[in-house]
Amino acid sequence: MTLFESMHNPEALKRLPADQLPVLAQEIRDFLVESCSQTGGHLGPSLGVVELTIALHRVFDSPKDPILFDTGHQAYAHKVLTGRHDFTNLKSEGGLSGYPSRAESEHDFIENSHASTALSYADGMAKANEVRGLSDRSVVAVIGDGALTGGMAWEALNNIAAKKDRRLVVVVNDNGRSYSPTMGGLADHLASLRMTPGYEQALDLAKNTLNRTPVVGQPLYEALHGLKKGIKDAIQPQMMFEDLGLKYLGPIDGHDEPALEKALRRARDFGGPVIVHVITQKGKGYAPAENHDEDQFHAPGPFDVATGEAKPGSKALKWTSVFADTMVEIGAEREDVVAITAAMLHPTGLNRFADAYPDRIFDVGIAEQHAATAATGMAMNGLHPVVAVYATFLNRCFDQVLMDAALHRQGVTFCLDRAGVTGNDGASHNGMWDMSILQVVPGLRLAAPRDAERLRTLVREAVAVEDAPTVVRYPKGAVPEELPAIGEVGSMDLLRRAGEGHSEDLLIVGVGTMAQVACEVADRMADQGIGVTVIDPLWVKPLDEALIAEAARHRVVAVVEDNGRTGGVGDAVARLLRDHDVDVPVRTFGIAQEFLDHAKRDTILQQQGLTPQELSRKLTETVSRHTEGATDPALEDENA
Ligand SMILES: Cc1ncc(C[n+]2csc(CCOP(=O)(O)OP(=O)(O)O)c2C)c(N)n1
């Protein structure tokens, strides 16, 4: 049996002789490289914290001492050391989650993959320990240098620093990267601290030497210790953390397991809040990851182990790429258009805009709230900013969209990639919230393209709006085939009209990529003699009132969207018709308002009934009932 196979729990790890730990670390690395080469996953972040995770589980007693991972994408070694060794179906249905999962293990606490939250959890847990009289327990939060650029982290640090005798260990996992090199003053500060490795080691050497020196040793060490802060302040930038009132240990070599254990034991026994600043390398131990300029194998797909080359995958045009090229074209036409990323330059495709217009790209770090309000400031001062974020991360800056961009009627455009079901990154990554939460934002205009051509057109229309925020949302992955309109209904695209001789039985409002599905449904139902009209609204907020008369001509209206059902476009259509006394029954189809387990996108769409087969079946029943005049209250909620 290998050491790896014997790691069923942290107790087994604690029993391991120290000289076996490098062997275990290598076995873990070999396992992660091999398994991620098959499934893809967050290999780079996890390779970077193998020694750190080993040291954490040897020094602390999880789960009594919770070990929290910010964002959670770097927790693969943690999963291995807590007994989870089958990564076969990582991030797929029935396989391990790509993040900590409370259902998987008592050692897991934070499941969502939204960055910069771990310190707040830790502060709360430490306060709970204090209130419950469990102050002998530790709470440990591992946060990356990227996540530390998020505002929540500083709200937490402010609170953590407020109580000097509340046990809490913050491990800053500083690899200098988010995807790209981490930006900003904080990153520069951390980099300066990295430049002076060994202060702790130098001090320890002095301490050990002086402690053996009778009489003068200890006082001299204390003087040296006091001097250390002075030296650090003098030779290196202001010790920001210590000036916050937090004990700072570091920088520590994050791949020197014994040094890590020593620092973590000191931190554990300190009896108050401590920052342990750990220097790691993302992708450590796997050369293709270490040398990967773009993001050090942050989240690769399947790859060849020998070369690190991505395995042949779909060469189809991706939504992100269409957005990227459109932005470059717009940038050439509009000098006032600038772009903002929240530490996701390449994942959002803005790297092409950055290459073309290096003075008009702004990476704000993992700081979506700042991005939205800084963009509002830019708009107030004559620019038209385009903020590109993943749809799920727009949640982070809802108030800024509402009370900064919209309240001030500023022309800011938000482009939301990964909108709708993303699937394998689990519940916190599905972009299923935006078309619900944004419905309440006065003046905001929201568009959902069905294909590449509509994306190009809608982004251009969005950046032309100067008196309100605009949003264009599109899914992960490959764009579908172009779906040309056959006509227009107001400003909306007509995609199918009930065939000649057919009654107008059903109007389907197909939102975004669901317009393609709606057309397949129409074609299936036409074969059964049911007349179906399909409309793509393009702009789903505000809805074009031409929809009212169109709906009134049909027996049933259905709305299909890749968004949560609650408060989505379906509800907006129903409200529009009600408000205009059009009493045609409306059926809404979307994602059930639940946190969805990780699985592939297509699997989830199948589970949610958002397939042509299932929709045709349901709508055929509905139309036939309404054609005969019978109504069935149970049908009030088709997706129930
Ligand atoms: C609120 C939020 N915005 C963006 C992301 C996307 N994201 C995932 S990991 C990551 C970089 C994290 O960098 P860091 O915290 O330094 O961790 P590392 O990957 O370097 O270990 C980003 C931007 C996110 N998960 N959450």
Ligand SMILES: CC(=O)[C@@H](O)[C@H](O)COP(=O)(O)O
């Ligand atoms: C953890 C995180 O938020 C990102 O790394 C995310 O997992 C990437 O998602 P994509 O693979 O869809 O770019």
Ligand SMILES: [Mg+2]
């Ligand atoms: Mg980092």
